[in-house]
Amino acid sequence: MTHELKAIVxxxxxxxxxxxxxxxxxxxxWGARHGLVRDWAALADDWRARYQPQMERVRxxxxxWTVLDALHRQALDELLPLHGLQQLGEEERRYINxxxxxxxxxxxxxxxxxxxxxxxxxxxxxxxxVALLVNMAKQAGLPWDVVxxxxxxQAYKPLPETYLGAARMLDLAPDELMLCAAHNDDLxxxxxxxxxxxxxxxxxxxxxxxxxxxxxAQAWDVVAADFIELADRLGA
Amino acid sequence: MTHELKAIVxxxxxxxxxxxxxxxxxxxxWGARHGLVRDWAALADDWRARYQPQMERVRxxxxxWTVLDALHRQALDELLPLHGLQQLGEEERRYINxxxxxxxxxxxxxxxxxxxxxxxxxxxxxxxxVALLVNMAKQAGLPWDVVxxxxxxQAYKPLPETYLGAARMLDLAPDELMLCAAHNDDLxxxxxxxxxxxxxxxxxxxxxxxxxxxxxAQAWDVVAADFIELADRLGA
Numbered sequence: 485m486t487h488e489l490k491a492i493v494x495x496x497x498x499x500x501x502x503x504x505x506x507x508x509x510x511x512x513x514w515g516a517r518h519g520l521v522r523d524w525a526a527l528a529d530d531w532r533a534r535y536q537p538q539m540e541r542v543r544x545x546x547x548x549w550t551v552l553d554a555l556h557r558q559a560l561d562e563l564l565p566l567h568g569l570q571q572l573g574e575e576e577r578r579y580i581n582x583x584x585x586x587x588x589x590x591x592x593x594x595x596x597x598x599x600x601x602x603x604x605x606x607x608x609x610x611x612x613x614v615a616l617l618v619n620m621a622k623q624a625g626l627p628w629d630v631v632x633x634x635x636x637x638q639a640y641k642p643l644p645e646t647y648l649g650a651a652r653m654l655d656l657a658p659d660e661l662m663l664c665a666a667h668n669d670d671l672x673x674x675x676x677x678x679x680x681x682x683x684x685x686x687x688x689x690x691x692x693x694x695x696x697x698x699x700x701a702q703a704w705d706v707v708a709a710d711f712i713e714l715a716d717r718l719g720a
Numbered sequence: 721m722t723h724e725l726k727a728i729v730x731x732x733x734x735x736x737x738x739x740x741x742x743x744x745x746x747x748x749x750w751g752a753r754h755g756l757v758r759d760w761a762a763l764a765d766d767w768r769a770r771y772q773p774q775m776e777r778v779r780x781x782x783x784x785w786t787v788l789d790a791l792h793r794q795a796l797d798e799l800l801p802l803h804g805l806q807q808l809g810e811e812e813r814r815y816i817n818x819x820x821x822x823x824x825x826x827x828x829x830x831x832x833x834x835x836x837x838x839x840x841x842x843x844x845x846x847x848x849x850v851a852l853l854v855n856m857a858k859q860a861g862l863p864w865d866v867v868x869x870x871x872x873x874q875a876y877k878p879l880p881e882t883y884l885g886a887a888r889m890l891d892l893a894p895d896e897l898m899l900c901a902a903h904n905d906d907l908x909x910x911x912x913x914x915x916x917x918x919x920x921x922x923x924x925x926x927x928x929x930x931x932x933x934x935x936x937a938q939a940w941d942v943v944a945a946d947f948i949e950l951a952d953r954l955g956a
Contacts, residue, residue: 553891605854615891618841618866630854630867635889653871655789655851 487660489680489718492600493609493632493650495641495665496617498689500608500626501587504528505688510583518576520569525691527567532690534559539611539640549638551613557581584612585619590686594625596711603720605629609650609663611640630654642673651679664714668701675702682706682714723896725916725954728836729845729868729886731877731901732853734925736844736862737823740764741924746819754812756805761927763803768926770795775847775876785874787849793817820848821855826922830861832947839956841865845886845899847876866890878909887915900950904937911938918942918950 497503507528515522538555541547560581564570572580600606607630608617614633621628630653634640637649651661658678665671666686675681681704687694700707708714733739743764751758774791777783796817800806808816836842843866844853850869857864866889870876873885887897894914901907902922911917917940923930936943944950 605858613891614866614889618843618890622841622865629858630850636872653850654854655849 487657489604489662490656490660491605491607491654492662492664492682492718493607495663495667495670496608496610496612496620497587498686499664499666499684500593501589501620501624502686502689503532503584503587504691506587507531507583509588510586511580514579522567522569527563529691530563530566531556531559534562543640543643551635552611553581553584553613553616556584582619585616586623587620589624589626590710592710592712594627596715597627599715599720600711600718601627601629603718605654607632607650609641609646610634641670644673644677647674647677647679651677662705664711667697671704672702675704680705682708684708684710684714723893725840725898726892726896727841727843727890728898728900728918728954729843731899731903731906732844732846732848732856733823734922735900735902735920736829737825737856737860738922738925739768739820739823740927742823743767743819745824746822747816750815758803758805763799765927766799766802767792767795770798779876779879787871788847789817789820789849789852792820818855821852822859823856825860825862826946828946828948830863832951833863835951835956836947836954837863837865839954841890843868843886845877845882846870877906880909880913883910883913883915887913898941900947903933907940908938911940916941918944920944920946920950 494500504525508525511524511527515524538559542550560577564572597606607628609632610617611634613635614631617631617633620626621631632650632653634646637645639645647663648658651658654661659680662680662682663671663674664682664684666684666689668683671681671683683700683704685698687698706714706717708717730736740761744761747760747763751760774795778786793813796813800808833842843864845868846853847870849871850867853867853869856862857867868886868889870882873881875881883899884894887894890897895916898916898918899907899910900918900920902920902925904919907917907919919936919940921934923934942950942953944953
């Protein structure tokens with residue numbers, strides 16, 4: 485028997501916010517103020533390329549639990565010399581690292597979330613840490629009812645505990661909860677734990693030459709062009 | 721050196737919501753529909769009287785981690801025969817137990833929180849479980865930026881891990897975080913961990929004959945009559 489849908493949790497990086505465009509714009513403006521001209525989108529790409537390997541070290545147990553802000557900072561310290569920025573001091577590095585707290589949503593997100601919020605509990609289910617997600621929501625106007633983070637479970641997606649932990653903390657059966665994501669692998673892991681799934685393509689998440697996640701890889705429960713269509717499809 | 725205040729977390733039962741009045745009204749209406757006339761405020765008092773002893777069993781390690789919904793249900797099953805309600809079945813008991821998800825805020829709360837939210841991160845720091853707090857916020861219109869629960873830390877207030885855990889998850893120093901509560905003992909425990917403190921008296925939380933927490937027991941950082949005065953005092 486299928487239960488009624490009660491809550492929707494959202495992947496954040498790429499699905500809700502445009503991390504690559506936001507980082508390029510934020511650091512581009514910061515660089516201009518400091519006389520630093522760099523390819524900030526390329527720096528964003530290099531930064532993001534370290535994301536999965538870093539989390540895999542945590543998931544595998546090679547290192548203990550480490551929040552994403554700290555992983556981002558380790559990667560940044562490695563990257564800066566490769567972009568001719570090794571001269572930056574502690575205060576500047578802290579500012580740059582917090583760019584992940586200042587990411588902007590895709591243009592359909594706020595309207596879609598406000599509509600979905602009228603009918604459902606809406607929340608994050610992100611590998612970002614709680615402070616990052618709360619600061620981002622505050623700045624970007626994202627009206628979450630609840631913020632679930634890998635930090636809440638000390639486990640990074642796609643480990644099962646993240647999806648099941650969100651359902652458990654909401655006191656819901658897995659199929660009363662939906663994951664919305666722009667990434668087929670995240671949805672596959674959620675479906676394997678019994679969650680419902682919604683795919684929203686974000687074909688420029690990785691820039692103009694993106695090759696992956698351009699289309700749904702499985703018959704997800706909902707496939708929508710954006711959060712407004714998602715609200716339409718869910719009757720919100 | 722004192723840091724700037726960044727975030728305010730709120731005790732919920734008694735401080736934000738009127739649990740006694742809400743339970744009496746909610747179950748009074750439910751009882752009327754079912755032809756059951758009882759002293760529902762007395763039932764609420766009996767229920768709440770079991771709260772600290774139950775949590776103490778968890779805090780002491782006598783029993784393992786147990787969420788408040790489950791503690792409430794155990795207490796309810798003990799109480800019902802004392803109120804001539806032993807005939808109630810599973811569905812009715814579940815409805816009654818969820819009354820804690822349906823509590824109403826004091827009249828100043830929504831306006832005060834919306835004002836405070838403009839300048840600060842606002843959240844819960846409650847012994848209620850996450851589902852209880854999220855459902856309550858949804859129904860009552862409480863605009864939390866973040867929901868911290870004893871469940872988030874698997875520790876009940878006043879254990880230090882709850883106050884320090886909220887600061888850590890927000891990536892704040894303890895004195896960048898304030899606890900607002902109507903209970904002097906909660907504030908004393910928060911202050912012992914370095915948090916700022918705000919006392920708001922709720923002199924009818926326990927009904928017309930309340931004896932405790934009628935006035936601040938220490939020189940808390942802020943003492944306000946209600947959440948609107950708290951917003952005034954914090955410049956929000």
